[in-house]
Amino acid sequence: MKRIIPMWIAIIGGFAMMLSSFIPLAESAGEMFADVFNVVAAIAFVLGAGSLAKQHLEKLSRRDAGWGYSIITLGSFLITLFIGMLKIGIHPNPSFPQAAYSGSNDAEGSAWSWIYEYMITPLTSTMFALLAFFVASAAFRAFRAKNTEAILLLGTAFIVLLGRTFAGVVLTGWFPDWASGLRLENLSIYVMQVFNTAGNRAIMIGIALGVAATGLRILFGIDRSWLGGGDA
Amino acid sequence: MTRQAKTWLVIGAVFVALLVARGMIGQGLGRVYVKRTDVTVTLPDAAAVNSAAAGASSASASASTSASTTAVSAQATAPSITSTSLASGTTMSWQEWKQVPPLEFIAAQKENPAQTEITLSWPRTIGLWLAAFFTLAIFSFLYADNPFYKIAESLVVGVSAAYWGVIGFWDTLVPKMFGALTPGLVKSLVQPSLIAPEMLQQISMVFALILGVMMLWRLLPRGGWISAWPLAFIVGVTAGLKIVSHVESDLMAQAAATMKPLIVSVTDASGATNIWDSWWASVANVLLVTGVICCLAYFFFSVEHKGVVGGAARVGIWYLMITFGAAFGFTVMGRIALLAARVEFLFDDWLWLIDPNHLRGL
Numbered sequence: 001m002k003r004i005i006p007m008w009i010a011i012i013g014g015f016a017m018m019l020s021s022f023i024p025l026a027e028s029a030g031e032m033f034a035d036v037f038n039v040v041a042a043i044a045f046v047l048g049a050g051s052l053a054k055q056h057l058e059k060l061s062r063r064d065a066g067w068g069y070s071i072i073t074l075g076s077f078l079i080t081l082f083i084g085m086l087k088i089g090i091h092p093n094p095s096f097p098q099a100a101y102s103g104s105n106d107a108e109g110s111a112w113s114w115i116y117e118y119m120i121t122p123l124t125s126t127m128f129a130l131l132a133f134f135v136a137s138a139a140f141r142a143f144r145a146k147n148t149e150a151i152l153l154l155g156t157a158f159i160v161l162l163g164r165t166f167a168g169v170v171l172t173g174w175f176p177d178w179a180s181g182l183r184l185e186n187l188s189i190y191v192m193q194v195f196n197t198a199g200n201r202a203i204m205i206g207i208a209l210g211v212a213a214t215g216l217r218i219l220f221g222i223d224r225s226w227l228g229g230g231d232a
Numbered sequence: 233m234t235r236q237a238k239t240w241l242v243i244g245a246v247f248v249a250l251l252v253a254r255g256m257i258g259q260g261l262g263r264v265y266v267k268r269t270d271v272t273v274t275l276p277d278a279a280a281v282n283s284a285a286a287g288a289s290s291a292s293a294s295a296s297t298s299a300s301t302t303a304v305s306a307q308a309t310a311p312s313i314t315s316t317s318l319a320s321g322t323t324m325s326w327q328e329w330k331q332v333p334p335l336e337f338i339a340a341q342k343e344n345p346a347q348t349e350i351t352l353s354w355p356r357t358i359g360l361w362l363a364a365f366f367t368l369a370i371f372s373f374l375y376a377d378n379p380f381y382k383i384a385e386s387l388v389v390g391v392s393a394a395y396w397g398v399i400g401f402w403d404t405l406v407p408k409m410f411g412a413l414t415p416g417l418v419k420s421l422v423q424p425s426l427i428a429p430e431m432l433q434q435i436s437m438v439f440a441l442i443l444g445v446m447m448l449w450r451l452l453p454r455g456g457w458i459s460a461w462p463l464a465f466i467v468g469v470t471a472g473l474k475i476v477s478h479v480e481s482d483l484m485a486q487a488a489a490t491m492k493p494l495i496v497s498v499t500d501a502s503g504a505t506n507i508w509d510s511w512w513a514s515v516a517n518v519l520l521v522t523g524v525i526c527c528l529a530y531f532f533f534s535v536e537h538k539g540v541v542g543g544a545a546r547v548g549i550w551y552l553m554i555t556f557g558a559a560f561g562f563t564v565m566g567r568i569a570l571l572a573a574r575v576e577f578l579f580d581d582w583l584w585l586i587d588p589n590h591l592r593g594l
Contacts, residue, residue: 002457010468017473032433032436035408036443039409040440041400042409043462046400047450049393052390069382069386075390076391080394085398091326098424099420116395117359118356120392120395122363122577123384126574130371131567148550150553156558164561195558196555196558198522198555201527204486205486206531207482208486212475227460
């Protein structure tokens, strides 16, 4: 019962989505399933938020190491949630002034846009920017031109990096016109258009075949590992 | 005091001293100016709007702008209004604040030192300084793990979780679920233009709500298996969606795009064949088709990689190495671009040391 019903829910939902792409009459059913999917996925965010709150509250009650940071996480979470859900400081849309919550959360000057501009943007983009250092450091330590494959990887990385910077243009800018194809910026374009496209295309075809095979295994009830319990 | 604490203290002291010095030189640093706009809206007459909406669905809003006052008449754009908490004809007004470059404030001050239209925004200025603090706090991890970084990290988790929760609520749950289950409430509070939901839509949303509640069951100590049902729905629908979309856009489209002529003839404006361009285009197509076939040969594990297949797989590996090299280069470029943007934020928006967009007339 605990495994059969979920399996049939997955089979019915999956086939309904698939058939809606091939049978025009089933199109509306597919749209309906997509709407239900979007709503359930949005509720999954609530589950995630609840799980986060639960985990940090437990950490706080146990006074685990670093519990002070849990206060910051919970505090920022609750404040952002409060401001966003109640649309604090957001005026109604001038087209619908009678609807108190018709204004957009993104309105300039609102508390929500303040959080986005001065907290989310600097925090997340700096986190990603930090990776520049770690990628460079890891590459310096790990990359060794020991064989053909490694030389190709390193060489391409250099061509792409230099070909898209001013340094690359300066380095090979003196090449005569008849050898302009060897200028780093042109080489970079050639590598991207031919070799990179071929490799990516093969990877995408491989992924598509893998997704289709895995999806069909789930929909035919062959693969049940997602139900847990290790029954593949 | 530990050695690390002493190092942080010295770095902090030097930094604050430099900031104070910077604040006393030239135009100073880190301020945000805003311009005030007064918005006045007159609530429409519900009966008039309903009859107007029935007669003509397309109507335009009329707006009149005076020196610093924008009056927006919402009579025509607001469609059928069935319930309103405010009386028709009531006038609502508020002020909106748009960010302006410091240069505009300087010009306004020169013209009229007593003007109040463009002013310093304290909330945004504090936000700017906080953003600078967060940026530096995260960069401080490059030296060592420290409390500033951990504070920033904790904030990222808390704010991001709430951010996506709120986006999911207002963008999906309100228009789709609440719009179908409680249309009157959504129409009066959020979206007066909401179209009345059909019965089937309402039934599907009841189904979605039940699945959602079952999913939240996981938070309770007992009966966690109940959340497997909505999970099954997500797995099944995702599988159904992805099979079609991947086969359509990746498998079929990519295979079709690889069916290219191996000998290409490129003609110029006069109609004559350009031999050099034709040769290059042909070589490019041959390399592309060969590359895709060789890479696929490498991914094909049902046949032992020996002989012709082995040779093709070897060439496939070379192509893949070039692809990974290009991906690596692109990733590094992307991260460097982000880093440059953060450094520009610090030096331009915060410290006012550079002025690439000529916003301060440096």
